[in-house]
Amino acid sequence: MAPVTRATARPHGWQWRIPLQHRLGNGYAFSSDHVSEDEATAYLLSHLDGQPLAEPNLIRFTAGRRKKSWLKNVVAIGLSAGFMEPLESQSIHLIQVGISRLMAHFPDRAFRQADIDRYNRVMTFEYEKIRDFLILHFKATRRNDTPYWDYLREMPVPEYLADKIDLFRGSGRVFRENEELFNDTSWFAVFIGQGILPQAWDPMADTMDEGVFKARMAEIKAVIARSAEVMPDHMDFIGQNCAAA
Ligand SMILES: Cc1cc2nc3c(=O)[nH]c(=O)nc-3n(C[C@H](O)[C@H](O)[C@H](O)COP(=O)(O)OP(=O)(O)OC[C@H]3O[C@@H](n4cnc5c(N)ncnc54)[C@H](O)[C@@H]3O)c2cc1C
Known part of the structure; x- marks a missing residue:
């Protein structure tokens, strides 16, 4: 049994394969703008390692987050605050971060706006940095066999990600901002794994x-x-x- 989850690029998204003790968990995260639900379901069923044990369960989602996770005396945590993409399995991390940041900014009955504003700022930072790392997986594709992958390869990306790509391409460096989740080894794995290589090495290596x-x-x-x-x-x-x- 493989000790890892396998993620495979597919014509209109990507497929996961998670080996469990009694079965293999399979799923297809696809873009409904590019393929119908029926076609995606049929594709998934024809790309399994064995016979399906159940009918596929369709989960629709709009990628994004609330503009304000905390409003007045209500705090949204987890899926109620937002959801992006299952590729990097960061959803439970965002629940944990939502709780720990809430503890750090815990209010009394005054619900001071400064606490609320700062909480929303730090949560926005968490979501946006994870979003940018997720986008890299798609942007850096070398696939050119479907309009879906063509769109992703050509799409504009957030400035933070564009800078990160330029910095790495220049001298192989990745800088971790504040407490963003993914560290340099994660970025290296996706950059190098997807064929983005630096043109020069870090000049510090020459010393x-x-x-x-x-x-x-x-x-x-x-x-x-x-x-x-x-x-x-x-x-x-x-x-x-x-x-x-
Ligand atoms: C197949 C699959 C694999 C996943 N793998 C990973 C992974 O590897 N790593 C990871 O981090 N995440 C993973 N996730 C995502 C993660 O499981 C979810 O993001 C997380 O469980 C969401 O927790 P939550 O508490 O925000 O929401 P939920 O678990 O959806 O909880 C919300 C609860 O609120 C209840 N509810 C809804 N409306 C109301 C209402 N009006 N009144 C009262 N109650 C209500 C619901 O019944 C539910 O019990 C995976 C998800 C799926 C589907």
Whole structure:
């Protein structure tokens, strides 16, 4: 059993495949502007690794968020505040962040507008930074086989993302702003994985002694190899810790 979820680009969206102990969870996140529900359902059913165990369940959503998560004495958290895309599985993180930021700005009965405004500002930041990282996956596509992917490749993107792409293309650097969720390793994975490569390296690398640099890289490689060796096998781990009844 694969220990990972697989996400695969499809003609009008992407398909997930989540190995569970008793079945494979499958779904197709597609754009209803580009393909009908019937066609998408038929496509999903013909791209499963086995026989379907149930009829597909259609979930419609409009990507976006409330302009104000907190209004007067009501705070929207989780899906009531917004939803973007399941690709990076960040929905539960946004619930957690909504709760922790609410704790940080917790009001008394005065419900001071300054607290409310700041909460809404920080939540907007959370949503927008995650949005930009999600958009990168689609914008950086090299697929050109359907109008859906053509649209995504050509679409304008938010300025923050455009800057992030330019900075990485220039010298391979990613800067994490404040407490945004996705760190540099996440951005590297999508940039490099989707074929966006830097034209030059970080000039700071030139200040390092090449021998020291190579030794350090070899050390990292060895630590990863040793860690992998002592890790339990995926199925063994499940068997010992959380086997289905
Ligand atoms: C197949 C699938 C896979 C997912 N995988 C991930 C993942 O890997 N990682 C991740 O972070 N997220 C994932 N999500 C998303 C995540 O599960 C949801 O975003 C999250 O559970 C939403 O929680 P919530 O409390 O905001 O909303 P909900 O769980 O929808 O809770 C809202 C509750 O309010 C109730 N309600 C609605 N209207 C009213 C009303 N008028 N009065 C009283 N009660 C009402 C509803 O009955 C419900 O119980 C996945 C979702 C799906 C469908």
